[in-house]
Amino acid sequence: MPGRTPTPVILFKTPNSSLADDPYHAALSRPGLSSQYQPHWVPVLQETYSIDELVPFLEDGPIQWEGIIVTSRRGMEGWVRAVQAHLAQQSGHKGKGRAGGSEENWSDLPLFSVGQASTEHLAAADISPAFKPTCVPEMLGTPPKSAGPLSDLILNTPPRGQWKETKNGNGDKKGHRPYLFLCGDKSLEEMPATLRAAGRTVKDILVYTTSPRLGIAETLSSVSQSSPELGSKGWLCFFSPSSAAIVVPLLKGEESKRWQGWRVFAIGDTTRRSLIEDMRVEVHAVADRPNAEGTLQAILSADEESK
16 A cells, blocks of 8 residues: 655755754654655755954954844854854954953853754854853743844833943943844844834944855755645745745746645744735644754645645
8 A cells, every 4th residue: 555645844044064964854754754754955045154243343352232133044053154253353362252352252142043953053163162142041941032022121221230321321320231132134124213213322343245046946946846745735834034925926937826725834923914915825834943853844834734
């Protein structure tokens, strides 16, 4: 008796260089599910890192900053690369875990981020622990899933230590120092705008830019033609508004009939809103947690409800 054809799951993201280390591959291919789902990757964005603006801030030290804000793994990779460049410049100097004569380490600063991808990337990075900001306690259990909850967490976190106004008047009346926000060229303004409206100071540091990969349509067509199970309807999984804006027009193009009946997954509320409001695409599942396990559980739940 023939086995069940697995449901295709197309992930519009770049997998880890080794699939064995990719959490999405592990989640969708775990024992008991390997015959239920078949993951396929269609990389959409390529990133270019630019750390020249961040390195001087590392040289000056952490004392002037309230915390580090990162909303993506790419942003955290920008931090790691800047730290590596800074330490390479400081090679051979004593006390290189500190900077600018500061009595503080960067590990003394709180880290605010969305989901777990950024914090896991930082934990695994091969840099000095002195340059790894510390997650606020609230992030260890249920980290924020989107910009709104992240803003709330930052605004509800009391200022660190005693702060005095600098000569430039940085810091707000409640004693919060400015925040370093490590962003990309397509990062949304919702979170920093909310903080500024509440009187906080946010310094945006561009650490990466993204652009569409070449041959996305060809890759999508190749996946479709080379995978027998794609004859059945499956899942189209989106991980950012910027990648969705590139892929959705392709899905609505000449081969639109090919994708009719497929269901759509969004990694979080921001991507969900963009798909629905900007692209008029129905979304059938949203991750409760913006990671591989959250993706799997959202798809499993939606499939169970549709039976």
